[in-house]
Amino acid sequence: MYKIQHMTLLENKSAEIPAPREITTKPRLSDKIFRGVVTAGGLFSLVVLGLILIYLTYQGYDVLKSQGFSFITGSAWNVFTDDSGNIDYTQTKFGIAAMLIGTILCATIAVVIAVPISVLTALYLSFYAPSSVKKFMVAIIDLMAAFPSVLFGIWGFFVLMPSAEYWAKLLNKYLGFLPFFDMQVPVFTRSPFVAGVVLAIMIIPIVTSISREIFGQTPLDRIQAAYALGATRWAMIKAVVIPYGRSGVVGGAMLGLGRAMGETVAVYTVLNIVYQINWQVLLGAGGNVASMILLKFGEAGTGEIKALMASGLVLFILTLIVNSIADLIVKSSGGKGR
Amino acid sequence: MTTENEDNMDKTTTKPSSLSDVAAAKQKKAPGGQSLGVGLEARGVHAWFSGKHVLDGISLDFWSGTVTALIGPSGCGKSTFIRTLNRMHEFIPGAQMAGEVLLDGKDIYESGTDVTKIRLKVGMVFQKPNPFPSMTIAENVLSGLKLAELKVADKDALLEDCLERAGLWSEVKDRLNAHGGSLSGGQQQRLCIARSLAVKPQVLLMDEPCSALDPGSTLKIEETISHLSSSMTIIIVTHNMQQAARVSDYTAFFLSDGGPGSMIEVGPTSEIFSRPRDTRTENYVTGRFG
Amino acid sequence: MSTVIASPKPGKPWLATPKQRLLGVGVYLAAALVSFTLVAVSPLKGKLAYFVVFFFASLVIDFALSYVQRGIASAKDAVARGLVSVGMTLAVLPIFSILFEVVKRGYKGLSFGLFTHDMSLTSVNDPLGNGGLIHAITGTIIMVLMALIVAMPIGILTAVYLTEIRGKFAVPIKFLVQAMSGVPSIVAGLFILSAYVYPITGSLSGFAGSLALMILMIPTIARTSEEVLLLIPNDLREAGVALGGTQWRTVALVVVPAAKSGLVTALILGIARVAGETAPLVLLTGGGEKVNPNPFSGPMGSLPLYIWKCFGQGTEQSIARAWSGILVLLVIVLALFTMARFLSERKVAK
Numbered sequence: 001m002y003k004i005q006h007m008t009l010l011e012n013k014s015a016e017i018p019a020p021r022e023i024t025t026k027p028r029l030s031d032k033i034f035r036g037v038v039t040a041g042g043l044f045s046l047v048v049l050g051l052i053l054i055y056l057t058y059q060g061y062d063v064l065k066s067q068g069f070s071f072i073t074g075s076a077w078n079v080f081t082d083d084s085g086n087i088d089y090t091q092t093k094f095g096i097a098a099m100l101i102g103t104i105l106c107a108t109i110a111v112v113i114a115v116p117i118s119v120l121t122a123l124y125l126s127f128y129a130p131s132s133v134k135k136f137m138v139a140i141i142d143l144m145a146a147f148p149s150v151l152f153g154i155w156g157f158f159v160l161m162p163s164a165e166y167w168a169k170l171l172n173k174y175l176g177f178l179p180f181f182d183m184q185v186p187v188f189t190r191s192p193f194v195a196g197v198v199l200a201i202m203i204i205p206i207v208t209s210i211s212r213e214i215f216g217q218t219p220l221d222r223i224q225a226a227y228a229l230g231a232t233r234w235a236m237i238k239a240v241v242i243p244y245g246r247s248g249v250v251g252g253a254m255l256g257l258g259r260a261m262g263e264t265v266a267v268y269t270v271l272n273i274v275y276q277i278n279w280q281v282l283l284g285a286g287g288n289v290a291s292m293i294l295l296k297f298g299e300a301g302t303g304e305i306k307a308l309m310a311s312g313l314v315l316f317i318l319t320l321i322v323n324s325i326a327d328l329i330v331k332s333s334g335g336k337g338r
Numbered sequence: 339m340t341t342e343n344e345d346n347m348d349k350t351t352t353k354p355s356s357l358s359d360v361a362a363a364k365q366k367k368a369p370g371g372q373s374l375g376v377g378l379e380a381r382g383v384h385a386w387f388s389g390k391h392v393l394d395g396i397s398l399d400f401w402s403g404t405v406t407a408l409i410g411p412s413g414c415g416k417s418t419f420i421r422t423l424n425r426m427h428e429f430i431p432g433a434q435m436a437g438e439v440l441l442d443g444k445d446i447y448e449s450g451t452d453v454t455k456i457r458l459k460v461g462m463v464f465q466k467p468n469p470f471p472s473m474t475i476a477e478n479v480l481s482g483l484k485l486a487e488l489k490v491a492d493k494d495a496l497l498e499d500c501l502e503r504a505g506l507w508s509e510v511k512d513r514l515n516a517h518g519g520s521l522s523g524g525q526q527q528r529l530c531i532a533r534s535l536a537v538k539p540q541v542l543l544m545d546e547p548c549s550a551l552d553p554g555s556t557l558k559i560e561e562t563i564s565h566l567s568s569s570m571t572i573i574i575v576t577h578n579m580q581q582a583a584r585v586s587d588y589t590a591f592f593l594s595d596g597g598p599g600s601m602i603e604v605g606p607t608s609e610i611f612s613r614p615r616d617t618r619t620e621n622y623v624t625g626r627f628g
Numbered sequence: 629m630s631t632v633i634a635s636p637k638p639g640k641p642w643l644a645t646p647k648q649r650l651l652g653v654g655v656y657l658a659a660a661l662v663s664f665t666l667v668a669v670s671p672l673k674g675k676l677a678y679f680v681v682f683f684f685a686s687l688v689i690d691f692a693l694s695y696v697q698r699g700i701a702s703a704k705d706a707v708a709r710g711l712v713s714v715g716m717t718l719a720v721l722p723i724f725s726i727l728f729e730v731v732k733r734g735y736k737g738l739s740f741g742l743f744t745h746d747m748s749l750t751s752v753n754d755p756l757g758n759g760g761l762i763h764a765i766t767g768t769i770i771m772v773l774m775a776l777i778v779a780m781p782i783g784i785l786t787a788v789y790l791t792e793i794r795g796k797f798a799v800p801i802k803f804l805v806q807a808m809s810g811v812p813s814i815v816a817g818l819f820i821l822s823a824y825v826y827p828i829t830g831s832l833s834g835f836a837g838s839l840a841l842m843i844l845m846i847p848t849i850a851r852t853s854e855e856v857l858l859l860i861p862n863d864l865r866e867a868g869v870a871l872g873g874t875q876w877r878t879v880a881l882v883v884v885p886a887a888k889s890g891l892v893t894a895l896i897l898g899i900a901r902v903a904g905e906t907a908p909l910v911l912l913t914g915g916g917e918k919v920n921p922n923p924f925s926g927p928m929g930s931l932p933l934y935i936w937k938c939f940g941q942g943t944e945q946s947i948a949r950a951w952s953g954i955l956v957l958l959v960i961v962l963a964l965f966t967m968a969r970f971l972s973e974r975k976v977a978k
Contacts, residue, residue: 031875034879038793041782041785045850048808056818117718117719121718121720141723148904159729201722221468224429225469228534229482232702244472262813264814264907309818312814320811323806327803449647487699
């Protein structure tokens with residue numbers, strides 16, 4: 001026995017290492033069908049998104065062609081129809097610049113207010129809260145994420161706006177030297193500021209959730225290393241948690257931005273739609289693409305509806321870009337901070 | 339007595355070298371009575387996790403200028419025990435304890451104690467090397483100072499000193515600005531040791547520091563431990579009995595019979611390994627179980 | 629060994645002692661004192677002034693105290709702690725304000741008649757006892773259920789593809805689901821308008837509304853289902869295959885039933901997500917005042933639209949109706965949410 005083994009050993013030593021065998025399984029028919037069905041289901045989203053893009057472009061094409069680039073850069077919205085009710089494209093002007101700026105402005109205000117609050121809240125929940133408080137608060141914040149947006153709009157109009165008016169007056173009084181807070185005409189209600197605050201309250205739950213998840217994934221060994229070196233809780237957070245979670249939080253903030261840009265009814269009630277680019281955040285004028293569409297829809301004729309479709313297309317592409325960037329950032333954040 | 343302690347801690351002290359010296363040093367400590375030359379004392383330390391009793395009344399003295407190894411089969415509470423020595427135990431949800439741990443004669447669990455100051459004096463090196471990946475090598479070593487907002491006159495001198503004592507200076511002196519994560523496992527662990535040294539601890543706790551490393555790095559770290567021991571108290575948890583025999587002056591044997599872990603026997607390393615007094619110790623060190 | 633004691637008691641000596649807590653309270657009292665004096669003396673006025681000064685004063689006092697006791701690192705830690713608590717309070721305050729206001733303003737419009745009448749015979753100024761929202765509730769239920777019929781299989785299939793098959797489309801599909809969840813609701817409405825209403829039917833209907841809701845529902849269901857399926861341990865799948873099951877049998881008969889309650893949670897969350905959507909319904913459904921059992925013809929009411937229209941009418945009574953509608957909607961959403969949490973917690977316990 002031993003001898004034979006001995007010989008085989010010697011033989012093997014001079015032989016080459018065999019290539020790994022390819023293991024294949026021929027899938028059964030039922031599995032093939034299964035895979036086909038499931039894949040089709042999965043690709044449904046692709047189909048829907050593609051269709052949205054196609055249909056909106058198709059509907060808005062006439063308008064985009066006649067307006068050209070001024071659709072995005074112009075801020076006049078004047079509809080002229082000829083005698084038979086068709087749009088007279090030589091005179092009609094559709095420009096959503098004011099609305100686009102308004103969309104970005106309100107969403108930016110929302111993010112500026114919401115992100116610090118959300119990050120602080122997420123830090124509190126991850127590192128400071130006793131476990132009973134944490135469970136309760138996480139439940140409440142997740143609940144708030146489920147509130148319908150019409151609720152925020154109406155609450156914003158009746159409850160928040162009066163107090164927001166008070167704060168806006170304060171800001172104007174003390175910080176009026178900054179161009180944002182300066183105003184020619186003191187109309188404080190229904191301003192981008194109020195809309196921004198309402199949007200901020202709407203996106204705080206989302207950004208807090210994402211931040212909390214990211215903070216929760218901070219590698220424990222780094223946290224322990226910091227504490228073992230004699231760090232206070234805050235020193236540990238600054239040295240370990242923030243470098244680790246930084247890009248994830250940015251991704252979460254961008255997701256909040258995307259959400260704020262697409263909001264319709266929450267903004268409609270608290271923002272006065274005026275066709276004029278308005279940077280004065282406290283002034284009651286401005287607009288946001290989504291609420292403009294809602295406003296104009298009721299009385300729009302066919303031609304104008306095409307313009308609304310084109311506006312929808314622009315909004316869709318904008319939010320798609322923001323959300324995609326956010327998604328990329330959040331995905332690459334697992335492990336960033338290295 | 340405390341001033342003698344401090345004298346013991348500077349570099350010129352020699353450890354008791356002959357067996358009789360060791361025996362004599364041990365006899366100076368009367369059971370339950372006054373202790374001499376002690377860096378850290380545990381008195382009746384118990385630990386629980388959410389009501390489950392895991393450590394049963396450990397009383398142990400750690401002599402300054404020495405290395406004490408804690409050995410025993412896994413799960414008998416050795417790691418839990420050393421975490422009570424630098425108050426890392428309390429981070430685990432549901433953790434409870436009883437007893438006292440005296441550093442310089444003062445109980446570190448006394449109310450009103452600033453726990454961060456305790457951890458500056460009692461440092462810890464973990465099983466898996468954990469340098470901060472977002473910092474360079476130099477920043478890693480000095481991170482303890484930054485975290486505790488300590489000011490130091492000559493940062494570069496401290497940096498070189500710590501890396502030198504950790505046995506890493508010659509290997510990294512030309513790339514101090516490289517990333518903390520760019521080193522090999524053994525180098526990372528020595529970096530962590532250097533990092534703990536920067537805040538000038540009196541005691542260094544090491545929780546199986548070599549178990550994730552290859553034998554070459556392990557030997558280097560054991561050398562480091564020997565050099566360091568003259569200036570501080572080192573307590574090392576290890577599964578590797580040969581390591582304990584190589585590196586430590588005293589060894590304590592822990593065991594749990596399914597209930598809370600307790601310390602069965604403690605003594606000079608040579609005695610524990612050659613003439614243990616308890617049969618369980620003997621069974622363990624001769625490899626009959628564990 | 630003259631060691632002690634029968635059984636030592638487990639304790640937590642690191643927790644704050646009563647003396648330390650008292651000191652903490654003292655800090656707040658001192659800050660309040662500072663706040664009152666400062667507001668009385670300086671030109672700052674109003675509730676806001678009190679709170680802001682109190683906040684800053686407590687931070688400063690905390691900082692000073694910690695600095696003196698323990699040094700700069702602890703002082704910074706104390707300030708951080710204060711900031712973090714304030715952040716949390718700011719995040720949570722609106723929730724309580726919203727809940728409080730909804731109950732306060734919606735309560736008076738509640739009556740049993742709400743659930744038995746619709747608005748077809750009621751005018752804008754009629755007192756609150758008249759009319760109801762039965763048409764709105766039935767409309768919402770019909771549209772959501774219709775949306776669910778398509779969204780449920782698509783969402784679950786997508787999740788199954790991502791977790792079980794993990795084919796070469798997995799990365800793009802995951803990305804697309806994420807993109808779809810970011811589609812603004814009004815864009816979904818415009819899309820259905822241009823793809824279904826204009827070319828095909830020419831009129832508004834409940835079905836069109838449910839198509840838009842479907843687009844908004846699918847990503848939520850897909851994402852939650854995916855998370856749930858990922859939680860199913862691989863041992864189950866391996867056991868199924870080891871017993872000779874084909875992949876589809878394993879998934880359909882082993883994995884999916886194991887994830888059952890989690891998938892139901894996903895559905896409930898999907899429903900909660902769209903129950904309150906307003907914008908697409910404004911574009912697509914016409915908002916009828918009567919109960920309309922036919923989703924394919926005739927305008928259909930819904931809760932969000934009912935709220936929206938009442939708000940738009942502007943009279944005192946209609947606004948009160950809007951608040952009551954919000955209260956009803958909120959109760960429904962809360963109930964769904966609590967059900968979902970209850971289910972998912974039960975699953976974890978199992």
